Amino acid sequence: MEILNLEGTEDTPKIILDKKNGIFEISGRSLPEDSAEFYRPVLEWIEKYGKDPNANTDFVFKLEYFNTASSKLILDVLSSLEDIKAMKILWYFHEDDEDMEEAGQEFSELVEIPFEFKTY
Amino acid sequence: MNFIYDLHRTMMSQNLILVYQGDFTQESTKSILSMAERNLDSSGEDSSIKRKVFNVMVEALQNIVKHSDELIDGEMRSHAAIFLIGKEANRYSIMSGNPVRKSNIPGLHKKLDQINGLDKDGLKELYKEIIKNTTISDKGGAGLGFVDMARKSGGKLEFEFPEMSSDYCFFCLKVNVPRETE
Numbered sequence: 001m002e003i004l005n006l007e008g009t010e011d012t013p014k015i016i017l018d019k020k021n022g023i024f025e026i027s028g029r030s031l032p033e034d035s036a037e038f039y040r041p042v043l044e045w046i047e048k049y050g051k052d053p054n055a056n057t058d059f060v061f062k063l064e065y066f067n068t069a070s071s072k073l074i075l076d077v078l079s080s081l082e083d084i085k086a087m088k089i090l091w092y093f094h095e096d097d098e099d100m101e102e103a104g105q106e107f108s109e110l111v112e113i114p115f116e117f118k119t120y
Numbered sequence: 121m122n123f124i125y126d127l128h129r130t131m132m133s134q135n136l137i138l139v140y141q142g143d144f145t146q147e148s149t150k151s152i153l154s155m156a157e158r159n160l161d162s163s164g165e166d167s168s169i170k171r172k173v174f175n176v177m178v179e180a181l182q183n184i185v186k187h188s189d190e191l192i193d194g195e196m197r198s199h200a201a202i203f204l205i206g207k208e209a210n211r212y213s214i215m216s217g218n219p220v221r222k223s224n225i226p227g228l229h230k231k232l233d234q235i236n237g238l239d240k241d242g243l244k245e246l247y248k249e250i251i252k253n254t255t256i257s258d259k260g261g262a263g264l265g266f267v268d269m270a271r272k273s274g275g276k277l278e279f280e281f282p283e284m285s286s287d288y289c290f291f292c293l294k295v296n297v298p299r300e301t302e
Contacts, residue, residue, distance in 0.1 A: 010150055031178050033146035033185075036256045065171065067178050068264035075251055096168055099175070099272070106248060 001052075004045045012038060013063065017045050022054060026077070027062035027092075030070040039073040046080045056086035062120065063092075063100065071103070078111045088114050095119040138205040144188065144218075149181040156205060165299075169212070172272045172297045176214045177205070179265040180295065186259040188218035191288055212297045214269075220291045225281055228291065235266050236276045243271050269295045 001019045008014030008028040016025050032038040059081055066074060081087050091104035101117065108115035131139060137159060140152050156177060160170045184201045191198045201218035220228065238246060247267050254263050270277055273295050281289040 010154070011146070031182070034260050035262075036260070065174065065178075067175075067182060068268045069182070069256060069260055069262045071264065072251055072254055072256060072262040094167075097171065098168065099171065106244070110248065110252060 001049065004041060006041075013066075015042060017042070017049070019049060019054060022058075024057060025060040025062065026074075027060070027064075029064050030066040030074075032070070035067075035069040035073045039070075039077065042077060043080055046077065046084075050080070050084050053084045053086075056088070057081075057084060058088050058090055060090045061092065061104070064094070066103075075107060075110060078107055078113065082111050082113055088116060090116050090118055092118050092120050135206045135208050136204055137207045139202070140204075141200060141202045143199050144181065144184040144201055144203070146185060149178075149185060152181060152203065153177060169297065169299055173205075173212050173214065175272045176269050176295050176297060179269050180214050180216045180293065182261075183265050184216055184218050186261050187220075189221045189224065189288070191219040191284070193285060209299070211299055213294055214297065215292070215294045217290050217292045219284060219288045220281070222287055222289060225289060225291075229281075231266060232277055232279055235270045238270075240271075240274075243267055247271065273297055 003020075004015060004017040006012070006015040011029060011031045011033075013026050013028040013030045015027075016023050018024070026042075030038075061074070078089070081089070089108070091108070093100035093104060104115060104117060130136075138152070138156055140148070142148065153174065157170075157174065160173060165173075181203060184203065188199060188201045191200070198219075201216065203217075204213075204215040206213035206215065235243065235246070247264060250264055250267065251262070256262055266277060275296050275298070278294040278296075280292045282292065284290050
């Protein structure tokens, strides 16, 4: 399966989705002008991946900041991961960033996927 | 050219550290954010306060980009809006002003009143309720901006609608972020 690799910019996150090497990561800042458009390829990639996923998947979110329009799309990404077997979310937050920790907790209450919280 | 000095004095007396007036786009938003960020970094502000200020700024700026109404007055058409940041000993204030059509005010007013009527837990519930049920609008918003600003502020959203003309008011919004960490 092809790799989705997007370089991060000042208003979009870095994204690597690599089935072969088992790397699934969204990191950095997310405040694009059009969040739906930006996350469309991510959602499409996950839909394909869901048809033949790895034995287990650790999906990493390591976000420094996201705006509210992105938060809706992050929930859409999480929802699209919900039905994939042995899925786990690794939610990273900066150790003094309570808001990012709380945001992760709220997402974990909205989807049926185990979350593991980690600081960086 | 006294107005230059007057403007400068007003900015000083209102403790304004950044004022931008003009057309608001994603590009100008990014420039304003990086300018404000450099300012916060060089002042050595606490990182959690910095993040909250940044957060409120993004939502306020993107609200202007997405929702400011074009002012049409005869031949004149304008998108001009204003964005300001104030810094006092105990708080930052993120302020914006943009034209809105009078017909859009009741809905806006109702939404702001609803948010101001909620406490921390109420805001959290409203946020979860909206994010579960919302779809991204044609304008690209999730309908969560004001709720998020109120949550990051921890205080009420201050707003006024001074009249501009028979069709428009100027929507003034002020969101405070305390500088003391709890």
